[in-house]
Amino acid sequence: MELTGAQALIKSLEMQQVEVMFGLPGGAILPVYDPIIDSSIRHILVRHEQGAGHMAEGYAQVTDRPGVAMVTSGPGATNVVTPLADAYMDSIPLVVVTGQVATTSIGTDAFQESDITGITMGITKHNWLITDGADIPRVVAEAFHVATTGRPGPVLIDIPKDVAVKPMEWYWPEPSDLDLPGYHPVTEGDPELVRQAAELLLAAERPVLYAGGGILRARAAEALRELAERTGIPVVTTLMARGCFPDSHPLCLGMPGMHGNYTAVTAMQRSDLLIALGSRFDDRVTGRVDAFAPEAKVIHVDIDPAEHNKVRRADVAIAGDCRLVIEELLSALDGLGLPHSTTTRGGSGGAPSEAAVGAPAAAGSAAAAYPRERLIPWRAQLGEWQQRFPLVYDQQPGAGALKPQFVLEALRDATPDDTIVASGVGQHQMFASQWWQFDHPYTWVNSGGLGTMGFAVPAAIGAKVGRPDKTVWAVDGDGCFQMTAQELVTASSERIPVKIAILNNAYLGMVRQWQEMFYEERYSEVYLSPDLPDYVGWAESMGCVGIRVESTEEVAPAIDKANNIDDRPVVIDFRTDAFEKVFPMVASGASNDDIVVDPSLTGGVH
Amino acid sequence: MSVYGTDKRHHTLTVLVENKSGVLARVASLFSRRGYNIFSLAVAPSDDERFSRITIVVDVESAPLEQILKQLDKLIPVVSITELDPASSRERELLMATVEAGPETRGQVIQLVGVFEGKIVDVGPDRLTVMLAGAPDKLDDFEDLIRGYGIVEMQRTGRVALPMLDRADGAHPRPQNAHNTEKAG
Numbered sequence: 088m089e090l091t092g093a094q095a096l097i098k099s100l101e102m103q104q105v106e107v108m109f110g111l112p113g114g115a116i117l118p119v120y121d122p123i124i125d126s127s128i129r130h131i132l133v134r135h136e137q138g139a140g141h142m143a144e145g146y147a148q149v150t151d152r153p154g155v156a157m158v159t160s161g162p163g164a165t166n167v168v169t170p171l172a173d174a175y176m177d178s179i180p181l182v183v184v185t186g187q188v189a190t191t192s193i194g195t196d197a198f199q200e201s202d203i204t205g206i207t208m209g210i211t212k213h214n215w216l217i218t219d220g221a222d223i224p225r226v227v228a229e230a231f232h233v234a235t236t237g238r239p240g241p242v243l244i245d246i247p248k249d250v251a252v253k254p255m256e257w258y259w260p261e262p263s264d265l266d267l268p269g270y271h272p273v274t275e276g277d278p279e280l281v282r283q284a285a286e287l288l289l290a291a292e293r294p295v296l297y298a299g300g301g302i303l304r305a306r307a308a309e310a311l312r313e314l315a316e317r318t319g320i321p322v323v324t325t326l327m328a329r330g331c332f333p334d335s336h337p338l339c340l341g342m343p344g345m346h347g348n349y350t351a352v353t354a355m356q357r358s359d360l361l362i363a364l365g366s367r368f369d370d371r372v373t374g375r376v377d378a379f380a381p382e383a384k385v386i387h388v389d390i391d392p393a394e395h396n397k398v399r400r401a402d403v404a405i406a407g408d409c410r411l412v413i414e415e416l417l418s419a420l421d422g423l424g425l426p427h428s429t430t431t432r433g434g435s436g437g438a439p440s441e442a443a444v445g446a447p448a449a450a451g452s453a454a455a456a457y458p459r460e461r462l463i464p465w466r467a468q469l470g471e472w473q474q475r476f477p478l479v480y481d482q483q484p485g486a487g488a489l490k491p492q493f494v495l496e497a498l499r500d501a502t503p504d505d506t507i508v509a510s511g512v513g514q515h516q517m518f519a520s521q522w523w524q525f526d527h528p529y530t531w532v533n534s535g536g537l538g539t540m541g542f543a544v545p546a547a548i549g550a551k552v553g554r555p556d557k558t559v560w561a562v563d564g565d566g567c568f569q570m571t572a573q574e575l576v577t578a579s580s581e582r583i584p585v586k587i588a589i590l591n592n593a594y595l596g597m598v599r600q601w602q603e604m605f606y607e608e609r610y611s612e613v614y615l616s617p618d619l620p621d622y623v624g625w626a627e628s629m630g631c632v633g634i635r636v637e638s639t640e641e642v643a644p645a646i647d648k649a650n651n652i653d654d655r656p657v658v659i660d661f662r663t664d665a666f667e668k669v670f671p672m673v674a675s676g677a678s679n680d681d682i683v684v685d686p687s688l689t690g691g692v693h
Numbered sequence: 694m695s696v697y698g699t700d701k702r703h704h705t706l707t708v709l710v711e712n713k714s715g716v717l718a719r720v721a722s723l724f725s726r727r728g729y730n731i732f733s734l735a736v737a738p739s740d741d742e743r744f745s746r747i748t749i750v751v752d753v754e755s756a757p758l759e760q761i762l763k764q765l766d767k768l769i770p771v772v773s774i775t776e777l778d779p780a781s782s783r784e785r786e787l788l789m790a791t792v793e794a795g796p797e798t799r800g801q802v803i804q805l806v807g808v809f810e811g812k813i814v815d816v817g818p819d820r821l822t823v824m825l826a827g828a829p830d831k832l833d834d835f836e837d838l839i840r841g842y843g844i845v846e847m848q849r850t851g852r853v854a855l856p857m858l859d860r861a862d863g864a865h866p867r868p869q870n871a872h873n874t875e876k877a878g
Contacts, residue, residue, distance in 0.1 A: 208719055209726045213769040216715070233769060268743075269711060269772040393763035 092220035093118040093251040096184065097126050099227035102259055105155050107131065107146065107552055109139035113159025114199055116186030118251040131552065131581050136163050138545040138574040140170020144179050145549030148532045149507055149557075151306070153180035153234050154549065160186040161199030164245075165206065169539060172210040174241035176536025177327060178304055180234040181241035182227075189249040190218055204245050212240035218247070220255035228260050229267055237272025238391040239304050272390065276407035276415050284362075284386045284403045285419035291360035291384075293465045294320045297343070300327030300535070301365015301389060307410035308332065308528040311364065314413050317425060319459050321469060323351040325366050327535040330525035340469065344372040345673050346517040349476035349684055350469055352671065356679050357468075358383045365389060365409040368398035369536070378678035388412045478521055479685050480667070482639065488664035491515060491590045494642055495522040498560065498588060501646045505530055506558045509547035511567030512538045514596035517669045519562040530557075541570030547585045548578045558586070558650070565591040565615055565622075572625065578656045579630025586649050587631075587658045592665040593617040600668045617662055626658035634659045703732055704758055705777040705784060705854045708747040709739060711770040719768050720747060729761050733786075735851030744772060748853045777854050784854040787824065788832045789814070793843030794821040802842055809835045820845060 090098065096119055100108070107129045112120040123130050133139040136158040143154025154174075158167055164185040174181045188197040204214045213233050215226045226244060234242045288294060302311050308331045315322050315338050322332045323343045332339050343351040355361060355372075361383045366372070373379040376398060387394070387401035388409055395404035405412055421427075480492040495518055508523055509532040510516040516533055525531055532550050534542040547561035568589050578585055599613040626633030632652055636645045636659055649657040670685040710716045717736055724731050730752040739746045751761055758776070765771055777784075794802045802821055806813060811825035825835050829852060836847070 204715065205718065208722050267769060270769050391767070393760065393767055395763075396757070396759060 088257040089254045090257045091118065091122075091251065092217075092223055092246065092253055092255055094122045095220065095223045095255055095257055096227065096246060096251065097122040097128065098257065099224045099259075100155065101127060102224070103227065103231045104152075106152075108155040108157055109133055109142040109146075109549065110157035110184075111136050111139060111159070111163065113161075113163045113186065115160035115188055115248045116157065116163070116184075116246075116251075117159075118248060119157065119184070119186065119246065130157075131577065131583075133545070133577050134573040135571070136166035137169055137541070138548075138571055138577065140167040140181070140183065141173070141539075141542055141545035141571070142549030142552070142574070142577075143181050143183070144170055144174050144177075144542075145509060145532050145546030146553040147174075147179050147181060147549075148546070149529045149550045150553040152553070153182050153231060153239075155182050155184075157184040158186070159199065160188055160203070161201045163199075164201055164203040168206060168210065169537075171207050171241045171243065173534050173537040173539045173542065175210045175212070177534065178239050178300060179241065180239040182230050182234050183241060183243045185243060185245050186251075187216065187245045187247040190247045191249065193247065203243065207243050210241070211243050212238075214243040214245065216245045216247075217250055220250050220253050223250075223255065224258055225260045225264060225266065229265050232265060233267070233270065237270075238301075238389075273392070273406045274390075274408045274411055276388065276405040276412035278415065278419075280403055280405045281412065281415045281419050282422075284388075284405060285416055285423055287360055287384060287386060287403060288318065288320070288362065288416075289420070289423060289425070291320075292461055293354075293358050294318075294360040294362060294462075295340075295354050295358045295383075296320050296322040296332075297325070297355065297361050297363045297366050298322055298328045298331055299325045299364065299366025301409045302328055302331040303365075303528055305365060305390070305409035305411075307365070307408075307413055310410050310413040310417070312336075314417060317417065317420065317427065319462050319466070320362070321354060321466065323347075323355060324525075325369070325372060325535075326520055326533065328366070329520055329523075329531040330528045333526040334524045335526050340473075342520055344369075345374070345675075346521065346669050346671065347372075348478055348521065349671055349682060350472040352673065352679050352682050353472055354469055355380050355383070360384050360386070363387045363389070363401075364413065367394045370398075373398065374673045374677055374679040378680060380679075476671075476684050476688055479687055481687065484639065486638065488666075489637065489639060489642070489662060490667055491518045491592070491661075491663045492522050492667075493639060494588065494590060494636075494661045494663065495519055495562065497642045498562075498646055499523050501643065501650060502560065503558055506560055507532060507547075507550050507554060509533065509543045509550055509559065509561045511543040511561075511563045511570075512540045513564045513567065513598075514592075514600065514667075514669050515562055515564040515567070515590040517597075518590070521669075540564075540567045543567055544571045544585075544587060545574045547587070548574055548583050551578075551583050551585045561585060561587045563587055563589050564596060565589055565593060565617075566595045568622070569615075569620070572629070575626065575629040575631050575656050575658070582654070583656070584653050585656050586652075587626075587656065589622060589658065589660050590663045591617055591622065591660050592663045592667070594665050596665075596667075597669070599665075603668070604672075605674070622658060622660035626656075626660075629656075631656040631658050633657075635662070636660065637662045702753055703750050703779070704753050705779060705782065705852060706749045706751060706762070706765070707775045707777060707854060708749060708765060709744050709772040709774075710747055710768075711772065712738065712743055712745045713770060716745070716770045717747065719770065720749070720765070723764055723768060724749075724751075727760075727764055733851040735853050737853075748851060750852050775856070777856055782854045782856050784829055784852050785826060786829050786832055786852050787826045787850040788836065788847065789822065789824045789849075790836075790839060790847040791815075791820055791822045791845040792839050793819065793845060795819045798842050802839065805835070805838055811835070 139156040143156040147154035188200045230242045340351040384402040392406040482490045482493040543561040543563040551559040595613045623633030732750040735748045815822035
């Protein structure tokens with residue numbers, strides 16, 4: 088069967104079970120847009136190519152499918168550079184197709200030519216420039232394979248216009264036809280290393296399970312829960328891992344790091360064994376590296392061996408898929424006599440009782456190998472910290488300034504507990520991570536590694552496309568919202584009913600916080616404006632319902648109204664306190680021992 | 694004195710890569726964006742036409758060698774990496790130099806080339822172009838000695854290397870000396 092390159096490309100995407108793609112056409116990609124008319128694939132027309140990339144990321148983060156985006160050459164391609172870099176940092180599987188000028192024009196500075204494979208070399212897992220139409224099906228199959236296996240990540244396929252136009256003989260490659268002689272991701276952990284890890288784990292007195300985004304990528308949430316419940320070891324969930332272990336679980340300590348809670352941060356600092364699972368000792372987690380968790384031995388499980396010993400030397404480094412390695416670890420613990428948990432799980436998302444989780448092993452059994460009692464002082468210490476240093480804020484009733492944390496608590500309590508929350512980057516992101524209660528995996532969508540402002544609106548749209556059955560809220564800042572708000576036009580026209588909560592403090596809030604704390608309150612280029620733009624008017628002009636909230640009394644009714652609208656996007660402009668700061672905080676470059684908690688907890692500035 | 698030589702800070706990596714366009718750019722780009730220094734580089738087709746071999750001498754003080762190896766390994770077109778310790782491998786380079794060689798010194802230069810088992814590849818009225826292939830430290834010595842006569846122009850290639858053979862079993866490299874990384878994603 089003879090097809091044009093363009094037809095072969097779209098057919099290849101269909102063969103990969105692509106149901107949705109996000110994109111925007113242009114000159115060089117024009118031939119590939121023609122067969123979309125006849126394809127089963129739903130194409131969502133964005134208003135800016137960056138939106139297409141972030142939508143694909145949001146889609147991938149809440150489904151088990153890679154996100155697909157398609158854009159034209161030159162500026163179309165360079166506009167997806169930010170989403171590619173974002174997806175690379177957060178290990179999100181994306182397949183991005185870019186148009187390219189004809190092969191005969193490559194290198195001539197042709198109209199809308201850019202060397203996108205060169206530009207994205209360092210921010211993709213791999214990329215391909217197709218110069219022969221016969222390669223199209225094989226390259227598409229390779230691209231999906233590379234994006235979704237091993238450590239997931241973004242890939243890019245660049246297709247010149249003449250290759251898309253010329254005919255080729257259609258085929259679909261067998262797995263053995265893939266030409267990837269240098270790509271063999273590991274999956275199973277080395278049994279000897281797993282055994283060593285199990286022994287370290289049973290010998291620890293102050294262990295912490297340090298769960299990262301890899302748990303979610305590996306679909307290892309269930310395995311993690313079993314490991315935690317059987318060992319009684321507490322869990323911290325990094326910004327990328329929120330939801331992989333239920334916040335309501337008695338063993339959950341919440342988020343560590345620069346704006347993590349006191350107990351999660353300090354548990355890691357005082358720990359004698361960190362079990363890092365799909366986490367990468369990011370600088371936002373470790374603070375000053377040479378002062379991080381000074382007494383801890385480290386077990387580091389990661390599918391990417393390059394993460395081992397990159398920041399922190401591991402005592403046991405296991406390369407493998409988190410789910411498989413945790414399962415192997417559980418078997419190894421069986422072998423060492425650890426009893427199976429007697430915990431009965433509650434209803435969906437229900438947490439087992441504290442007593443059940445901490446239950447000592449039956450006396451006289453082989454479980455004497457692991458006296459759970461040994462962890463009792465550690466758990467008691469953690470409990471004491473949780474009592475002494477909770478997350479706090481001070482919402483004055485009535486006319487007092489509206490606190491962002493108050494808004495988030497109201498939003499959290501008024502939405503289903505499996506609501507998907509997307510966020511941008513800054514104070515609102517940290518408040519959302521701190522104050523939301525994440526009890527389900529794949530319900531938190533944010534830009535962790537790259538810290539991309541403007542991520543929330545398009546990511547929420549992509550998430551809603553991927554999970555139309557779920558309520559999707561974006562928690563956004565006013566600065567972030569202005570970067571990508573135009574995608575609400577996409578959402579309105581495609582009938583994607585996302586809901587946006589703008590925590591509008593009229594500032595680039597996180598930068599303002601740093602200028603207040605570290606630059607002697609010299610505020611440089613951080614003031615935006617609460618009224619310019621008029622967020623309600625802007626939302627309505629984009630086909631959304633716009634609501635303004637200025638006082639505490641208006642919060643709940645506005646959220647209820649938004650939750651009851653399901654035929655168009657809703658934007659709520661919450662006018663929040665410009666002076667509220669995110670606490671706790673570990674200053675950049677400081678040791679996690681120097682964590683600063685909310686001044687109200689220490690009777691003044693710490 | 695030479696910047697070359699068998700300094701312990703340097704390690705030789707022979708990297709088997711897919712013979713496709715852009716692969717060298719991927720390797721070079723990885724080194725620059727991760728802040729590793731390439732000391733010397735040589736690329737040539739391997740005995741299998743699907744693959745090329747890149748021999749890279751890296752400055753291991755610029756980053757832990759382990760990170761360099763693992764990051765290289767993550768590149769999809771990289772098939773295998775062998776780390777060669779200079780003490781247990783045979784390393785060779787090629788040097789070409791145009792040297793001042795007027796009537797008074799010409800004989801001495803020719804003699805020097807002869808001692809080092811080099812070759813004279815071009816002859817001018819008062820200059821000679823000479824070449825020498827050999828171990829890097831031998832080339833260093835030669836370079837030091839001809840410098841006194843006046844080097845007009847000089848080029849040295851990147852280093853290539855193979856593991857030393859095990860004398861007990863002449864056909865195979867000594868496994869304890871060659872560090873082979875398994876590919877992993």
